[in-house]
Amino acid sequence: MSRFPLDVLIDTFYLLPVKTLLRFRALSKSFCSLIDGPDFVKHHLEHSLSTKSHLILILKGLHLYTVDLDSLDKAIPFSEYPESIWGGTEVFGSCNGLLALSNSDQDFLLFNPSTRKLFKLPVEIIEVPNDSCIRGFVFSGFGYDHVNDDYKVVRMVRFKQDEDDNIGWFSEYEVKVFSLKTNSWSRIKKLPNYLRFMFQFYFHLMHRRGYGVYACGVLHWVLPRRPELGVGNLIVAFDLVDEEFRVLPQPDYGDNEKDFVLDVGVLEGRLCVICNYNQVKVDVWVMKEYGVKESWSKLFSIERSRSISSFRFLKPLAYSKGCGDGDGRDKILLDVNGEKLVWYDWKRKRLKTVRIKGAPDSFGTFLCVESLIPLIDEKKQQRQEKKRNHNRKKRDDFLSKGFKLVL
Structure with missing residues (x-):
């Protein structure tokens, strides 16, 4: 391999899937150092994202399954599960090859399905504001802070006065953010008043609508329309860099604004809104330039058919491979x-069902790119372990010299 120029070798490695690269680490120390290097990890991920290669679907049924996006032929259940992942584990986010998982409102994990590395977040207790409050619905989200090169988990907990308090007048929120870089939680103190109206019973308990949608460094949730309170649909955005909330501008829907249920999604990194008209028809809009209201464009409309009797829920996942831009x-x-x-050809208005062997009957779907992103700084961990061993040796030497037995 020494006969190959290094730049040619590296460019070739960028084309390879993670599974192959992990095997190549065992060939030599130089290969291991190259593949584990932060620059290679970063550029391998960027190449995969730009070429739309090494993409997999994660299906969450009773267990977790992976499906190759290019073939969509077979669902492969995860083998050798880490002990912390079990049947009740939920997936609430995917970003740069990492999955965010939860076993409970206080038990969160980050998992790289390609490397099988798992990181358990430190437990953060939910702090009830006062004795008269009870804990209500929990929102969660996961994404990447590109400015600080940090992965963050957001947990929003709604409190209410009693079990029947679903209107929101007296609701309080606790919002905390976990930083992988610092391995710590912090509390967001500046909260907008509209958060108290975010939860609506049927809207958020169906189809995992409490999970934030990540796009362009921002997490997004829907504040559903509340006619009894005079509140319209809002897209609530939480910037992972500034760690602040804001309301995102929406498309001009025309006269139909009150006739649909709003949802949010992401398609190749761009934010989408999904307008569901009484489970009969769905419009999908895409924001071509993030934050710019005028850049909203209706992508397609789809109506129920023989194969789909109703649209209780619709989530765009990916474009077909090999299609051009725009x-x-x-x-x-x-x-x-x-x-x-299903594959939907919106030019011909045709639907084609995708049949995947071994897939569960019902599932949540998450698009994931294979990556080498580490969940811990292994060199830092080695330095800390070396320091601990050194301190332990000094302590043992002191004890052995200072407390000699006299016979």
């Missing part, structure tokens, strides 16, 4: 009702 992309993969995947 309007040349004529097929899109959709998760319909958490029960089936």
Whole structure:
């Protein structure tokens, strides 16, 4: 291999899947150092994202399954589960090859399915504001802070006065953010008043709508329309860099604004809104330039058919591979009702059901890119372990010299 120029070798390695690269680490110390290096990890991820390669679907049923996005032929259950992942574990986010998992409102984990590395977040107790409050719904989200090169988990806990308090007048919120870089939680103190109206019973308990949608360094949730309070649909955004809330501008829907249920999604890194008209018709809009209201464009509309009797839930996942940019992309993969995947050709208005062997009957879907992103700084961990061993040796030497037995 020494006969190959290093730049050619590195460029070739960028094309390889993670599974192959992990095997190559065992070939030599130089290969191991190269593949584990932060620059290689970063550029391998960037190459995969830019070329839309090494993409997999994560299906969450009773267990976790992976499906190759290029073939979509077989669902492979995870083997050799880490002890912390079990049947009740939920997936609430995916970013740069990492999955955010939860076993409970206080038990969170980050998992790289390609390297099988797992990181358990320190437990952060939910602090009830006062004795008259009880804990209500919990929102969660996961994403990447590109400015500080940090991965963050957001947990929003809604409190209410009693079990029947679902209107929101007296609701309080606790919002905390976990930073992987510092391995610590911090509390967000500046909270907008509209948060108290975010929860609506049926909207958020169905189809995992409490999970934030990550796009462009920001997490997004929907504050559903509350006609009895005079509150319209809002897209609530939490910037992972500034760690502040704001309301995102929406498309001009025209006269139909009050006739649909709003949801949010992401398609190739761009934020989408999904307008569901009484489970009969769905409009999907995409924001081409983040934060710019005028950049919203209606991507397609889809109506129920013989194969799909109703749209309780619809989630855009990916464009078909090999399509060109912009309007040349004529097929899109959709998760319909958490029960089936379909390719939708919006130019011909045709649906084609994707049949995946071994897939569960119902599932949540998350698009994931294979990556080498580490969950801990292994060199830092080695230095800390070396320091601990050194201090332990000094202590043992002191004890052995200072407390000699006299016979």
